[in-house]
Amino acid sequence: MTQDTPQPALALRDVHKSYGAQHVLDNVSLTASRGETLAVLGRSGAGKSVLLKMIIGLQHADAGSICIQGQEIGGLGLAALNRLRIKMGFVFQHAALYDSLTVEQNVAFPLTHHTTMSKSERSDRVGELLSSVGLEHHRGKMPSDISGGMQKRVGLARALALRPDILLLDEPTAGLDPITSGEIDELVLKLQREHNLTSVIVTHDLRSAKTVANRLVLLENGQVALSGTFQELSNSEDGFVREFFKRDFIGS
């Protein structure tokens, strides 16, 4: 974890989000420094994915502020927001690959729309990205022809295409077997080391959080219940934290 940058890569302050009478997030504040990996944990429906989607502007906060590299995203127009989105990569829970495009076209999608690369340069960059996720031999396949784990890796390659500063991952290991989950964790770690990315990972998987994150944030009833290193959380006396760790980790 590096703390040498004066301004956090990502800062949420008193963020509130409701759907009708349901308060999903209630005064949530958190920051991530450049190069830091933050794991957001919590029960299903705790608002973890909503939090991630608000960071990239897919959903809007009812109150509070979200700053990316010092820039508040709340009042931004679409063009300015898109300039900021280019600096972020988003890996969706179910990969969200474009099912009418091949693996190669999926990874090339951001490059096609945001760079002036020639076809051969684009092809080289896609090859490099697919190679980094171990899928260089699957570039001509359709998303429906590859496994769920492979789809997530393609999603990761697509998210990294524009060399983002910030990577947002929504349950990257959910629904995967332990071996594939471990491979994805290793891949995320490797990419973080190579590119010094700031990452926010939403996960239920404590093992994965322990492997990849510098700091963990536990959400309970829409609020940050606790934040700290894995060791600090695992030593916590808080009832909810103990229950969460017992159910998800210590028991195994």
Added chain:
Amino acid sequence: MINSLLEWTGDLGSFSWKVTRAAVTRPFELREVVRQLDELGSKSLPLVALAGAAVGAVLALESRSSLAHFGATSMLPAAIMYSIVHEMGPIVTALVVSGRVGAGIGAELGAMRVTEQIDAIEASAVNPYKLLAFSRILACIVVLPLLTLVADFSGVVAAWITATLADPIAFQHFLNKGLSGVTVSDFLAPTLRTCVFGLIIGLVACFQGMRTEGGTEGVGRSATSAVVLSSLLVIVADVVLVKLILVFFP
């Protein structure tokens, strides 16, 4: 009911504004527009030609027996030509396209919405209102008049074949009699009004698809509502446009 209607209309207005704004900013996604022209236009061609031919044949059969009552069978080519070009060609094309294309767009965009593909497009800093909606709406506006000409032509040919089976007549003669007294505006106004039908079909289908909620069941609902609403609005628009055409091109 009234509240839902007002809410739907407001949401459609907001959607139209976002598409319009997206349409006038760079990049114009021309490659996607060309792909949609092929997807929505070329692939609808056989269906439209067949529907046009069926209408032409039925018109020839029905009109012959009606005109025979008044001893006016010589008016058959003109009556058929007038019916096809003015009303049957445009409306049949629009309804066939709203069925095929409306359902296709509603289901495709609906599936993209529920599988977060539209979110992924937005997260990639690409405007989905331009990439997905504008390209499809523009393709619908362009292909509808062209498909209408195909329906008109196949309708006239089928009508001639049907007519000539009962009373042989050369195709050239059939056309000459049908086109006597017909001006360019007789063709132009009815054919160009299908651009409005294309706008309605594309806009409603994209809107219904992109607001899909509720998983695969929601996708089914979007596909159905895209067809039902666009067909209904095309018929309503037809009444209004025919009245306007009669006022401005008497």
